[in-house]
Amino acid sequence: MGVFSALTTAVTGMQAQSYALENISGNIANSRTAGFKRVDTSFSDLVPDSALNRQIAGSVASYSRATNTIQGDLNATRIDTNAAINGDGFFVVDQRQSGVGASTQFANSNLYTRRGDFDFDADGYLVNGAGYYLKGQKIDPVTGQIIGSQPDVLRITKDQFPAKATTQIEYSANIPAYPKTNNANTSTPGSELLNAGTGFGTNPGTTASGGTGTVVGSDLTTFLNRSIPGGSVTVYDTLGKATSVELRWAKVSNAAAGPPAVADTWNLFIAENTGATGTTVAYRNVDTDITFDNTGKMTSPASGNITIPPMTIGGNAISPASAPISIVTNGTSLTQNGDTSGQIDARSIRQNGYTAGTLDRVSISNEGQVIGTFSNGQVVPLAQIAVARFNAGNALKRLDGGAFEETIESGAPIVGLGTAALIGGNVEQSNTDIADEFSKMIVTQQAYSANTKVISTAQEMLRDVFNIIR
Structure with a gap:
């Protein structure tokens, strides 16, 4: 039965190599397919049960071996x-x-x-x-x-x-210890101050100091000459409507020699209507004294936040009482130090609102x-x-x-x-390596041809047997 077994074994060899060639052809065909994972072929020998000294090599079976976990380029x-x-x-x-x-x-x-x-x-x-x-x-x-x-x-x-309404303005700036306003004159002490009680028809100081907290149109020129610009930022309401907010600073008092020492005090104003005349409000005081110690550190408000009062700018209402806008300094990003320019160095003005998009x-x-x-x-x-x-x-x-x-x-x-x-x-990309597949294809072809040679040899041996019978 050895010759007949050789025939069936060679047939399984041909089948196994055909299966391998099918996988190789599929791998090559998908070498440009995105995400493709090649399929390799593994072979397993099939050995019949026999005595120890009569064991034979046996036939072969082929199986697929996945490469799903091997990454492509x-x-x-x-x-x-x-x-x-x-x-x-x-x-x-x-x-x-x-x-x-x-x-x-x-x-x-x-x-x-x-x-x-x-x-x-x-x-x-x-x-x-x-x-x-x-x-x-x-x-x-x-x-x-x-x-x-x-x-x-x-x-x-x-x-x-x-849209998101603005609720915070992050303000980072340095305020000059000596503001160079239009009125400032180094030979005249206090000329750099707001002097809210002098030259104003309506006192623009804070309400706590007896002022109205507003700059009216008739006092606009006087106010601009006694203050310096602090930058501007665009804020948004709940509908995403944009409004430009212009800041302006005015120094109210200088520190007095102590004890007890009186800190440098500033007032912040927001432009409400820069074209105002008569008694119409042009700028509104945030109605809070902002103070700095002799190291330039902000000491008041203690929270470091300055709340903008409800106001209307260009017909748009901003900072309503129900959701006021806070100017956030964290007590450290707003300082008062010497500056030869005498102007506000606004390093950063950012807000957290935006329009719809x-x-x-x-x-x-x-x-x-x-x-x-x-x-x-x-x-x-x-x-x-x-x-x-x-x-x-x-x-x-x-x-x-x-x-x-x-x-x-x-x-x-x-x-x-x-x-x-x-x-x-x-x-x-596919994890197929074309060069490797060609190498496997050559080996597979040779193995297939070798199995056909086994069949041809077995056929010749059977022919010799049949010739003996004749």
């Missing part, structure tokens, strides 16, 4: 919505069943892929080149909190980003967040991409389009990036 595409996983893990995706737009029906099953060439379709869904839809969790753009606990198909719409572009961060950039300058996370890892990633079941399905052997998915990172604007 990353290719920069410059498409913001493309993403590649650098490390372990798979994108969680789903398949569309029917419907369009918001009525699109999905299979509601989690599939997994390394193919990250995602882009928006007409309905705002992120879909890759194989037709799989990206899943994740939406993020509230206002609060920054993740919505829900389970990943769902992501849909990014170009809804308007709501529309989505301009979307990108993907290393943490797997879908980041939206809006026309109002806001950059906020819109969604968290779902990434899953498996204890046995090579045991996933392959599907069309570079997708995989969970199996008992692969174990349950572990959701989260882990030590991996997402690289936006990149796509993972």
